[in-house]
Amino acid sequence: MRREEQPIEVIEPATLMDRVAAKKIEGNRLVAISCAVVEGTNEITYSFEDRDHRFTNLRIVVEPGGTIPSITPVYWGAFVYENEIHDLFGLIVTGINVDFGGHFYATKIPFPFAAPPAAKAPGDSEEK
Amino acid sequence: MSRQIVIPFGPQHPVLPEPIHLDLVMEDERVVDALPSIGYIHRGLEKLVEKRDYRDFVYIAERICGICSFIHGMTYCHAIEGIMDLPVPPRALYLRTVWSELSRLHSHLLWLGLMADSMGFESLFMQSWRLREHVLDDLESTTGNRVIQGVCKVGGVRHDVSNQKLNEIVAGLEVLRPQLEDLMSVFVRDDTVRHRLSGLGVVTEQQAWDLGGAGPVLRASGIANDIRQIGYAAYDELDFKPVVETAGDCYARTLVRAKELFTSIDLIRQAVEKIPEGPVDMKVTGNPKGEFYARSEQPRGEVIHYVKANGTKNLVRFRVRTPTFTNIAPLVTCLKGIELADVPVVVLSIDPCIGCAER
Numbered sequence: 151m152r153r154e155e156q157p158i159e160v161i162e163p164a165t166l167m168d169r170v171a172a173k174k175i176e177g178n179r180l181v182a183i184s185c186a187v188v189e190g191t192n193e194i195t196y197s198f199e200d201r202d203h204r205f206t207n208l209r210i211v212v213e214p215g216g217t218i219p220s221i222t223p224v225y226w227g228a229f230v231y232e233n234e235i236h237d238l239f240g241l242i243v244t245g246i247n248v249d250f251g252g253h254f255y256a257t258k259i260p261f262p263f264a265a266p267p268a269a270k271a272p273g274d275s276e277e278k
Numbered sequence: 279m280s281r282q283i284v285i286p287f288g289p290q291h292p293v294l295p296e297p298i299h300l301d302l303v304m305e306d307e308r309v310v311d312a313l314p315s316i317g318y319i320h321r322g323l324e325k326l327v328e329k330r331d332y333r334d335f336v337y338i339a340e341r342i343c344g345i346c347s348f349i350h351g352m353t354y355c356h357a358i359e360g361i362m363d364l365p366v367p368p369r370a371l372y373l374r375t376v377w378s379e380l381s382r383l384h385s386h387l388l389w390l391g392l393m394a395d396s397m398g399f400e401s402l403f404m405q406s407w408r409l410r411e412h413v414l415d416d417l418e419s420t421t422g423n424r425v426i427q428g429v430c431k432v433g434g435v436r437h438d439v440s441n442q443k444l445n446e447i448v449a450g451l452e453v454l455r456p457q458l459e460d461l462m463s464v465f466v467r468d469d470t471v472r473h474r475l476s477g478l479g480v481v482t483e484q485q486a487w488d489l490g491g492a493g494p495v496l497r498a499s500g501i502a503n504d505i506r507q508i509g510y511a512a513y514d515e516l517d518f519k520p521v522v523e524t525a526g527d528c529y530a531r532t533l534v535r536a537k538e539l540f541t542s543i544d545l546i547r548q549a550v551e552k553i554p555e556g557p558v559d560m561k562v563t564g565n566p567k568g569e570f571y572a573r574s575e576q577p578r579g580e581v582i583h584y585v586k587a588n589g590t591k592n593l594v595r596f597r598v599r600t601p602t603f604t605n606i607a608p609l610v611t612c613l614k615g616i617e618l619a620d621v622p623v624v625v626l627s628i629d630p631c632i633g634c635a636e637r
Contacts, residue, residue: 151371152509153360156571180490182604184584186595197571197582201501203508205571227489227607248313255317255636262322 158195158207163218166196169208170221173198180221181205183231185239187214187265192239194218214265215240222247230254240264280305285618289318293396293622296632300625304618312613314606320636327593332358332566333432335596339583342598343634344425345388346576348381348417350583350598350634351430356510357572357585358432367560368512370434372553375512376444377417377427378574379542379549384413385577386535386542389629390465393532396626397474405461412454416447434559444550451543458543462536475529479612479624482526489607493579494538495628498523498530505575516548528627535577535629565589576601578629600634 161169173180178198186193196208212218218235220243221228232243233254240261243249252260283304289297297318303311326338339354340347352374359366391406414424420439421427429436465471481491486499496503497520504520506513521537523530566587573582579601586595605628613624 151366151511152514154508154510154571154573158569174488179487181580182582182584182599184595184597184599186584186586186597188586188594195584201503203503203505205573207571225488225490227604230603230606250315253315253317255320257320257322263325 154203154205156205156207158209160209160211163210163212166208166210167219167221167224170196170224173206173208174224177201178206180225180228183221183228183235185235185241185263187239187263190214190265192216192241192265194235194241196221212241215242217242217244219243220245220247237261238263282310287621287625291622293392293626294630294632295392296630298625298630298632300613300621302613302618302621307617307619309613309616309618309621312610314610316606316632316636318636319633323637324596324598327596329592331591332587332593333562333591335593336430336432337428339596339598340426340428340430342600342637343631345385345631346381346578346581346634347425348377348427348430349574349576349581351427352378352511353572353574353581353583354585354596355430355432356574357570357583358566358587360570360572361566361568361585361587362562362564364433364560364562367434367557368554369438369556370558372512372549373435373439373558374430375516375549376439376447376546376553377421377429378511379546380413380417380447382542382577383539384410384417385629386539387413389535389577390461390532393623393626394471396623397471399470402461402464402471405464409454409457409461412450416450419443420447431559433562434557436559438558441550441553444553448547448550451546455540455543458539462539465532465536471532472529474623475532475627476525476527478528478620479616479627480525480527481608481612483524485611486526486608489611490604491579491608492601492604493575493577494531494534495579495601495605495608497521498534499526500524503580505573505580508573510572510574512549512552513545515552516545518545528623531627565591566593578602578631578634579605581634598637600631600637602628602631602635605630606635 229248287300299315340351387410394402567589584597
């Protein structure tokens with residue numbers, strides 16, 4: 151069994167669009183966009199593959215409820231992943247070409263995969 | 279410009295075994311845009327990793343889909359084994375390869391039957407499913423089950439299959455081969471099939487690649503992309519070439535799947551010839567820590583199981599990207615410009631599995 155190399159490069163969210171556009175120019179196919187909650191933050195990983203099956207990943211880290219730009223201007227088909235990330239994780243994706251407005255998945259509770267809210271400090275009250 | 283109207287297609291439709299909805303924007307009889315909606319059977323299976331032991335989760339991963347169930351279970355095992363760097367016994371990898379190809383055979387025969395049914399070619403549908411029974415019998419006789427096999431485990435497989443039984447499977451497939459050739463000749467040469475599918479729902483090579491297409495959708499558009507080439511399981515020791523067609527239409531996608539039947543038979547024969555003796559599983563201790571992307575070629579295309587673990591028995595994240603999910607974009611694209619009466623056939627041509635896609 152051959153073990154596949156799968157490098158993951160963590161990048162700044164501000165550079166995402168440029169890096170994704172560079173991947174497109176290099177001839178990569180968008181394989182997947184994945185989101186995971188790790189220690190209270192969201193890791194969003196963009197996976198690509200070239201024609202020789204070289205598998206590479208770009209990762210950004212976003213706070214819960216944060217905003218990310220849509221990569222659909224570069225990869226038109228990314229709308230399925232971005233709507234899924236919005237509906238399951240509660241992240242806001244700006245500029246999606248096909249925006250389902252939160253109705254891509256019908257879930258019993260909103261954003262079921264989202265990071266749990268941070269615990270309140272003692273004495274901290276809802277009413278200010 | 280003609281007046282535009284929106285016609286809902288699905289979620290219930292005779293060609294759809296599972297629910298997907300399309301809002302078809304029409305001008306007269308022609309589709310000018312299509313907006314897909316899923317979400318009718320989202321089960322949230324990925325979330326269950328937070329409550330189940332990672333070893334037991336194989337059973338849940340396998341139940342993502344009722345057709346490519348074995349490959350889901352195997353891919354999940356590859357992800358865990360990748361994190362833990364487990365030396366899975368070679369015989370187990372070969373057995374996984376044999377079961378993967380049997381799964382591909384029965385899935386493609388199922389789809390060919392459904393495609394024939396969508397064209398109203400009922401006798402072809404029945405012939406396809408009759409031959410599929412032979413493959414299901416092989417799966418049942420080697421795993422105990424026809425659909426959800428439950429034979430994969432982290433670190434190997436649950437039980438061995440004797441070399442004699444494996445040779446019987448190969449012999450049985452050689453008996454099946456001429457019947458499959460007869461079946462394929464209808465899909466390849468019959469005027470009804472050619473007339474109904476040729477030039478319909480075209481996805482160009484550039485579109486297939488840029489839109490993230492997978493599996494037969496890519497290969498029917500001239501791209502020799504088959505994840506078995508990366509060498510998971512025992513594929514790195516077997517010889518095969520991806521089946522490629524260039525027209526990018528429904529007929530090309532049908533031909534790819536029909537020809538892949540014979541690739542699968544050849545791969546099973548090679549695997550049985552080369553399978554080494556030895557154990558089929560290993561003792562797995564400890565918990566995984568790290569992350570891994572496992573990729574496999576399902577009958578519908580590339581599937582990805584991403585696993586992230588923190589050293590406890592429960593995983594942090596399990597994420598599945600199925601081929602149908604990524605083939606939605608090419609489907610929406612190739613629906614534009616076709617006539618309403620052709621929509622069911624084009625939708626079926628990507629072999630949609632909504633249970634997989636929504637998980």
